[in-house]
Amino acid sequence: MKVVKFSGAIVEFEPEKLKKSLLKSGASHVAVDKILETIQSQIYNGITTKQIYKMAFGLLKKESNSHAAQYNLRAAIQMLGPAGFYFEKYIARLFNSEGYKTITNQTLEGKCVSHEVDVVLKKDEELAIVECKFHASRDVVSDVKIPMYILSRFNDLKDRKQTIFTNSDKISSCWIVTNNRFSSDAIAFGNCSNMNMLSWDYPKKDNLRHKIDSSKLYPVTCLTTLTLAEKDKLLVLDIILAGELIHNIQSLERIGLSQNRIKNVLKEVTELCKYLNHES
Incomplete structure (x- = not known):
């Protein structure tokens, strides 16, 4: 059976x-086997992976x-756009969940020019800039030009x-994060170049997908009831x-949800976030 991927x-x-x-x-396993059996009975030669996903x-x-x-x-992460x-x-x-202090959307002065920085992190002696490369399509790959460009900004x-967290902060490392x-x-x-890199599947054991699943920090865009x-x-x-809604029910009221839908x-x-397990 041939299928057509997102890339064609x-x-x-x-x-x-x-x-x-x-x-x-x-x-x-029982539910998954049942779903897989249903899908295999309905798919056809030339179906797209997008249709199978749906x-x-x-x-x-x-x-x-x-x-x-x-x-x-993964689709929910792509909804955090369009510009990222x-x-x-x-x-x-x-x-933040890993113990870092963070601040977003900063303009920092370099030796040569100023730089708009997506996120600045601080933990212990580390002070890092983070470049977030957001892509609305899952086919786009961040190629070698990205770390080359970020390295030049870091060096500047x-x-x-x-003056970020204190009056005498000095950038000591950099990250590149992509969805x-x-x-x-x-x-x-x-x-x-000793850069920290994080993507959907890199590094192998502590990638973006793994960090999200292990911390249960799912984006609100995941929710199927909204x-x-x-x-x-x-x-x-x-x-x-998504977990921020647990202690911020009024936000659901503000956007016009009924009490039944809020429930x-x-x-x-x-x-999704396993809050009951955390509290027991």
């Missing part, structure tokens, strides 16, 4: 690969909103006294993480 490439359908992604949603998402949603939300993670402003805020929240900023992937040359150059317009309104209210949203958030 034609490849063999891999049921085990689909099964693995479905299991990552938290759904049981089928899988719809079937998962019938099983559990929270499992569908988790399965929808909310993606920068999301990445700052992610680093490093060891220069800045997609890095090319092999980009990774090789970044490693050679419309796209409602998610956008929450982002404007600076509600970036459904909070149920999904609780299941």
Whole structure:
């Protein structure tokens, strides 16, 4: 069975690969096998992976909103656009959870020119700039030009006294974070230049997907009980993480949700973020 990928490439359908992604949603083996059986009975030669994804998402949603939300993670990250402003805020929240102090959207003076910096991090002796490369399409790869460019900015900023968290901050390292992937040359150059790199699948054991799943810091755009317009309104209210709704129910009232819908949203958030497990 041939399927058409997002990039347009034609490849063999891999049921085990689909099964693995479905299991990552938290759904049981029984539910996943049932979904896989349904999909295999309906797909045809030349179907797109996008259509298969929609089928899988719809079937998962019938099983559990929270499992569908988790399965929808990569698409939900892509909703933090279109320019990536909310993606920068999301990445700052992610680093906050790891004990970093963060500040977004800073203009810092370098030796030669000024630089607009997406996120600045501070933890212990490390003070780092973070460049967030957001892509609305999952086919776009960050190539070697990206770390080359970021390295030149870092070199212009490093060891220069800045007023960020204190009056005498000095940039000591840099990060590149993308919601997609890095090319092999980009990774090789970044490693050679001692740059910190984080993408959807890099590094292998502590990549963006792993960080999100392990911390349960899912973006509010994951939620299946909200419309796209409602998610956008929450982002404007600076509600970036689904878990932030647990202690900010009034934000759901502000965007016009009924009490019954608020109850459904909070149920999904609780299941998705495992709040009950944390509190027990």
